[in-house]
Amino acid sequence: MKPLREVAKADSSDAISAGRAAWAKARRIVIKIGSALLVDSASGRIRATWLNSLADDVAELRQEGRQVVLVSSGAIALGRHIMGLPRGPLELEQSQAAAAVGQITLAHSYQEVFRARGLTTAQVLLTLGDTEERRRYLNARSTIDTLLAHGVIPVVNENDTVATSEIRYGDNDRLSARVASMISADCLVLLSDVDGLYTSPPSSDPNAKRLDVVREITPEIEAMAGDAGTELSRGGMKTKIEAGRIALAAGTDMVIASGKVLHPLKALRDGAPCTWFLASSDPVTARKRWIAGQLEPRGVVVIDAGAERALLAGKSLLPAGVTRVEGQFDRGDAVIIRSSSGYEIGRGLTAYARADAERIIGRHSSEIAAILGYEGRSELIHRDNMALTRK
Numbered sequence: 001m002k003p004l005r006e007v008a009k010a011d012s013s014d015a016i017s018a019g020r021a022a023w024a025k026a027r028r029i030v031i032k033i034g035s036a037l038l039v040d041s042a043s044g045r046i047r048a049t050w051l052n053s054l055a056d057d058v059a060e061l062r063q064e065g066r067q068v069v070l071v072s073s074g075a076i077a078l079g080r081h082i083m084g085l086p087r088g089p090l091e092l093e094q095s096q097a098a099a100a101v102g103q104i105t106l107a108h109s110y111q112e113v114f115r116a117r118g119l120t121t122a123q124v125l126l127t128l129g130d131t132e133e134r135r136r137y138l139n140a141r142s143t144i145d146t147l148l149a150h151g152v153i154p155v156v157n158e159n160d161t162v163a164t165s166e167i168r169y170g171d172n173d174r175l176s177a178r179v180a181s182m183i184s185a186d187c188l189v190l191l192s193d194v195d196g197l198y199t200s201p202p203s204s205d206p207n208a209k210r211l212d213v214v215r216e217i218t219p220e221i222e223a224m225a226g227d228a229g230t231e232l233s234r235g236g237m238k239t240k241i242e243a244g245r246i247a248l249a250a251g252t253d254m255v256i257a258s259g260k261v262l263h264p265l266k267a268l269r270d271g272a273p274c275t276w277f278l279a280s281s282d283p284v285t286a287r288k289r290w291i292a293g294q295l296e297p298r299g300v301v302v303i304d305a306g307a308e309r310a311l312l313a314g315k316s317l318l319p320a321g322v323t324r325v326e327g328q329f330d331r332g333d334a335v336i337i338r339s340s341s342g343y344e345i346g347r348g349l350t351a352y353a354r355a356d357a358e359r360i361i362g363r364h365s366s367e368i369a370a371i372l373g374y375e376g377r378s379e380l381i382h383r384d385n386m387a388l389t390r391k
């Protein structure tokens with residue numbers, strides 16, 4: 001048997017190469033930027049040198065053909081300074097007002113630094129419902145997909161101004177994990193003022209050790225998360241672990257890395273200390289499993305032989321191939337896809353509610369707008385939203 005120390009060493013270098021491999025293969029990356037990195041706490045201004053260094057790194061990722069979504073905090077931190085609000089905790093209404101003021105500066109700063117690098121940004125403000133409720137979730141997902149397909153960099157934040165305390169994330173750690181899972185990202189990077197998950201708080205325990213890799217959120221891992229929220233950013237280690245749980249379930253790898261350095265993404269690539277949360281499956285498999293197994297089907301669509309062949313060949317389900325619908329389903333609900341002989345072919349999320357679906361089945365997709373009076377999607381169930389039982 002190898003002495004313990006050597007085993008630990010071997011594990012650690014395996015873990016580091018697993019993390020590197022995860023980063024190298026990630027095509028769609030979500031990067032969460034904490035307030036403390038972006039906003040100088042004394043002046044309440046954007047830390048321009050840091051932001052420029054981040055933009056250089058993101059531009060490089062884009063050049064490598066990777067898609068990048070930023071989830072940025074900082075609206076409240078910027079806004080409270082502009083409004084001259086006192087230090088210390090804010091009332092909910094005060095932070096909502098500060099977010100309304102600060103979000104403009106935040107979005108503008110991103111627009112400027114990326115424009116200087118020939119890149120277009122988009123502002124996407126989300127509330128809890130947009131990522132939790134499937135009908136709206138499908139919209140947010142396809143909007144972000146479309147932006148990414150056009151090479152745009154979406155800059156996401158919570159819509160703090162309208163989100164009340166009951167429907168609020170309150171922290172961008174979990175919001176970024178929801179976004180990553182919603183768009184099936186390969187990797188989520190949490191940039192903050194800590195460089196990973198420690199066995200105990202490193203500030204108070206000199207024996208605290210940083211973990212290189214986490215593959216599962218066990219009770220031990222949960223116990224390691226103290227609560228380290230600062231005045232400007234809401235998230236501490238607890239919300240990062242929650243983010244890890246969401247990411248792993250979605251098949252998205254996550255990494256907690258320090259953003260305290262300039263060029264934080266280059267540093268990550270070059271092997272800076274960090275903690276990787278490595279998912280056991282990939283986002284596509286995890287999403288299909290969720291559609292096939294986790295959702296209660298609300299209805300049935302019966303399809304003809306031509307559509308069945310198309311589905312088995314990896315195509316989407318068009319209204320033209322559907323002969324009948326059953327059940328009361330809404331847009332975004334899971335439905336069972338059945339062949340005319342009655343066996344289940346798979347399940348999927350429908351882009352139309354029952355009443356509208358009934359009117360367009362058997363018809364060509366180009367007729368949808370004329371029949372329904374609005375421009376809908378050409379597929380009844382998009383192949384990305386479908387899990388087939390047989391392959």
Ligand code: GLU
Pocket residue numbers: 034035072073074075076077099157158160170171172173232233234235
């Ligand atoms: N959405 C908040 C803001 O932009 C920040 C939440 C967080 O720090 O996690 O100021």
